[in-house]
Amino acid sequence: MLMNLVKKEIKELLTPSTVAVIVVITILFGSMGKLIGAAKDEAKKKPSIAVVIRDKGPLADRMRAFLRLKTILVYDGDSREKGFAALKKNDKGVALLIIEPGFEQALREGRPGLVHVEWIMRGAGLMDTISSGILEKTFQDLNKVISAHLLDSARAHGGIISAHVLNPTVKIENTTYKKKRIPALSPNKIAQVLVSQSIAIPVAVMLIIMLGGSMVITSMGLEKENKTLETLLTMPVPRSTIVLGKIMGSAAVGLFMAAFYMVGFKFYINSFEAGTVDLAMLGLDLTIFDYVLVGVSLFSSLLFGLSIAMLLGIMAKDYKSAQVLTYPIMGLAMIPMFLTMYRDFDTVAPAVKAVLFIIPFSHPMMAMRHLTLDNYLLVTLGIGYSLAVTAVLIAVIVKIFKTDKLITGIMRVNRRA
Amino acid sequence: MHLLEVSGLTKSYGKTTAVKSIDFHIPAGEIFGLIGPNGAGKTTTLRVISTLLSQSGGTVTVCGHRVDKEPHEVRKAISYLPEEAGVYKNLRGLEYLEFIAGFHGTRSERAKMVEDGISIAGLGDRIRDKVSTYSKGMTRRLVIARALMTRPSLAILDEPTSGLDVVNAHEVRNIIKRSVSEERAVLLSSHNMLEVDYLCDRIALVASGRIVEAGTPGGLKEKYGCTNIEEIFMRIMETESHADEPGQKRD
Numbered sequence: 173m174l175m176n177l178v179k180k181e182i183k184e185l186l187t188p189s190t191v192a193v194i195v196v197i198t199i200l201f202g203s204m205g206k207l208i209g210a211a212k213d214e215a216k217k218k219p220s221i222a223v224v225i226r227d228k229g230p231l232a233d234r235m236r237a238f239l240r241l242k243t244i245l246v247y248d249g250d251s252r253e254k255g256f257a258a259l260k261k262n263d264k265g266v267a268l269l270i271i272e273p274g275f276e277q278a279l280r281e282g283r284p285g286l287v288h289v290e291w292i293m294r295g296a297g298l299m300d301t302i303s304s305g306i307l308e309k310t311f312q313d314l315n316k317v318i319s320a321h322l323l324d325s326a327r328a329h330g331g332i333i334s335a336h337v338l339n340p341t342v343k344i345e346n347t348t349y350k351k352k353r354i355p356a357l358s359p360n361k362i363a364q365v366l367v368s369q370s371i372a373i374p375v376a377v378m379l380i381i382m383l384g385g386s387m388v389i390t391s392m393g394l395e396k397e398n399k400t401l402e403t404l405l406t407m408p409v410p411r412s413t414i415v416l417g418k419i420m421g422s423a424a425v426g427l428f429m430a431a432f433y434m435v436g437f438k439f440y441i442n443s444f445e446a447g448t449v450d451l452a453m454l455g456l457d458l459t460i461f462d463y464v465l466v467g468v469s470l471f472s473s474l475l476f477g478l479s480i481a482m483l484l485g486i487m488a489k490d491y492k493s494a495q496v497l498t499y500p501i502m503g504l505a506m507i508p509m510f511l512t513m514y515r516d517f518d519t520v521a522p523a524v525k526a527v528l529f530i531i532p533f534s535h536p537m538m539a540m541r542h543l544t545l546d547n548y549l550l551v552t553l554g555i556g557y558s559l560a561v562t563a564v565l566i567a568v569i570v571k572i573f574k575t576d577k578l579i580t581g582i583m584r585v586n587r588r589a
Numbered sequence: 590m591h592l593l594e595v596s597g598l599t600k601s602y603g604k605t606t607a608v609k610s611i612d613f614h615i616p617a618g619e620i621f622g623l624i625g626p627n628g629a630g631k632t633t634t635l636r637v638i639s640t641l642l643s644q645s646g647g648t649v650t651v652c653g654h655r656v657d658k659e660p661h662e663v664r665k666a667i668s669y670l671p672e673e674a675g676v677y678k679n680l681r682g683l684e685y686l687e688f689i690a691g692f693h694g695t696r697s698e699r700a701k702m703v704e705d706g707i708s709i710a711g712l713g714d715r716i717r718d719k720v721s722t723y724s725k726g727m728t729r730r731l732v733i734a735r736a737l738m739t740r741p742s743l744a745i746l747d748e749p750t751s752g753l754d755v756v757n758a759h760e761v762r763n764i765i766k767r768s769v770s771e772e773r774a775v776l777l778s779s780h781n782m783l784e785v786d787y788l789c790d791r792i793a794l795v796a797s798g799r800i801v802e803a804g805t806p807g808g809l810k811e812k813y814g815c816t817n818i819e820e821i822f823m824r825i826m827e828t829e830s831h832a833d834e835p836g837q838k839r840d
């Protein structure tokens with residue numbers, strides 16, 4: 173008796189469409205790891221830096237030797253400008269380290285040694301700051317080398333050993349992020365400040381699209397299950413109006429839910445984002461116009477998501493099959509979600525860039541980051557692209573609405589073929 | 590001019606041909622009934638006329654508009670009641686009537702439509718309740734009201750009284766009968782032979798996708814020497830089952 177029921181359930185659930193969906197999702201997730209890139213390799217790599225060590229003496233030599241060992245020196249000379257240029261040219265370059273003359277002298281006299289660091293920040297994704305993180309660790313080790321040197325020479329020359337030997341240097345750092353120079357912060361600190369943009373926004377966008385998408389699909393499934401679709405289709409309205417009506421209705425509800433979600437998330441983020449750094453002070457804040465653009469970007473990609481949902485919804489036979497059909501949308505939204513969380517658009521390989529651009533969901537996920545850097549072109553291109561793809565999709569859907577497919581079902585035709 | 594003209598209508602689903610070259614026409618003022626066994630092709634025929642399915646062959650013209658060429662014009666002229674029509678569960682009965690009226694006519698016409706709808710549905714105060722609380726018969730009355738309140742030139746009703754109790758079915762039949770006027774007609778399908786006898790000016794018996802007999806109820810009774818349509822139906826089906834291919838599938 174039980175087996176009889178179980179068999180029936182499995183038969184109902186494992187339709188060709190369900191199986192197809194599962195296969196596609198598996199493939200999507202399988203390929204995603206590759207797209208994000210080998211994070212582990214990167215963590216093991218030596219950071220590329222430029223050094224300008226103008227101080228002369230045994231400590232300078234020791235520091236240089238240490239850095240040779242622990243980093244890849246793309247420049248080692250006397251010119252700050254040339255060093256920075258060399259660093260910029262190398263697309264892996266992380267920072268320029270400058271030690272002015274009198275460094276060792278100051279230390280000997282019990283004053284802190286000044287280490288100037290000019291960081292280059294290439295992206296605000298979780299993985300974009302891995303190399304600067306490694307370099308921070310290297311700088312800590314460099315401090316130990318300096319401490320050791322001071323202790324050695326103190327012992328040899330019988331000098332004084334003061335407490336500052338254990339923490340001998342003071343870092344003076346600036347970060348260049350795209351075209352902006354942000355004083356007194358390292359890339360890691362800036363990334364921490366931007367964490368809400370890196371994580372919250374992709375997650376929020378994905379949720380909005382999933383919510384909206386499942387609403388459209390469910391609505392189509394319910395139209396069939398409740399036998400309301402046939403009546404609707406005989407109403408004297410253009411098919412495009414029916415399609416747009418469904419999409420706009422869900423878009424409105426989706427955005428309404430999104431607004432609530434964003435408010436909640438803002439509180440959540442505020443609660444652990446250290447309030448010490450003000451984005452406006454860094455020149456990383458957004459204007460009202462920027463926010464409107466982000467909204468338009470979100471709306472255009474939501475429209476795309478809803479049209480895809482509509483296309484899938486045509487296949488839905490009832491409420492149950494509608495649930496399964498939301499998975500492809502989720503998969504499609506998760507790709508850019510993870511990619512943009514871990515990487516900036518600028519720092520990924522060209523192939524990944526193409527993938528990101530092609531999936532319209534990426535654009536609202538990246539919009540805020542682009543706009544903090546005044547990159548309006550990518551945002552507007554993204555909006556235009558999403559709207560264009562949506563228009564094509566809607567045309568296709570309207571075409572299908574004019575055929576028998578909605579009534580007879582798509583799967584039935586396949587089964588017969 | 591006939592309100593509906595169907596000639597050589599053929600419809601296949603993949604390999605199954607559900608309707609095989611059907612011809613009939615309905616002039617204004619007439620109620621035309623399709624009868625026939627399960628899977629005969631009645632619903633398929635009605636769906637093609639209602640622009641829901643595309644025909645595989647033949648032509649269908651409603652009020653001078655071909656269903657394949659000008660579906661939008663056809664939709665303005667018809668009102669289709671599907672055989673198991675449902676209603677959006679979260680709407681109230683009244684809201685549903687307003688929703689449907691929203692697709693038709695001008696603002697003042699719509700108000701009149703809804704008024705008519707309420708009286709056809711005859712649900713009393715329950716019209717303000719959610720549809721999900723309705724019984725099967727109440728839902729059926731609501732969708733019949735929805736179909737007739739728009740005063741379509743051609744009402745296409747697939748088994749309009751199925752699921753209704755004797756009293757309700759009787760009332761609905763009278764409503765259908767009254768809805769026909771000089772410029773309006775009704776096409777319906779039914780499994781109730783007394784109903785078609787009472788309601789229809791002409792009937793066609795469909796079997797395996799073909800019209801095997803057609804005429805006025807009186808004319809047919811005379812022709813077969815029977816006192817009711819059911820007897821005629823049985824007689825024809827008996828001869829058909831010897832002649833026709835076996836195994837029609839139900840959907």
Ligand SMILES: Nc1ncnc2c1ncn2[C@@H]1O[C@H](COP(=O)(O)OP(=O)(O)OP(=O)(O)O)[C@@H](O)[C@H]1O
Nearest residue numbers: 580602607626627628629630631632633838839840
């Ligand atoms: N979507 C479909 N796909 C394939 N075949 C179908 C489909 N719908 C109906 N059919 C087939 O077409 C034939 C006619 O079906 P139809 O629903 O028109 O019959 P009917 O006369 O309305 O029957 P009933 O009295 O049971 O309502 C049947 O053989 C049925 O199996």
Ligand SMILES: [Mg+2]
Nearest residue numbers: 631632633672
């Ligand atoms: Mg039928």
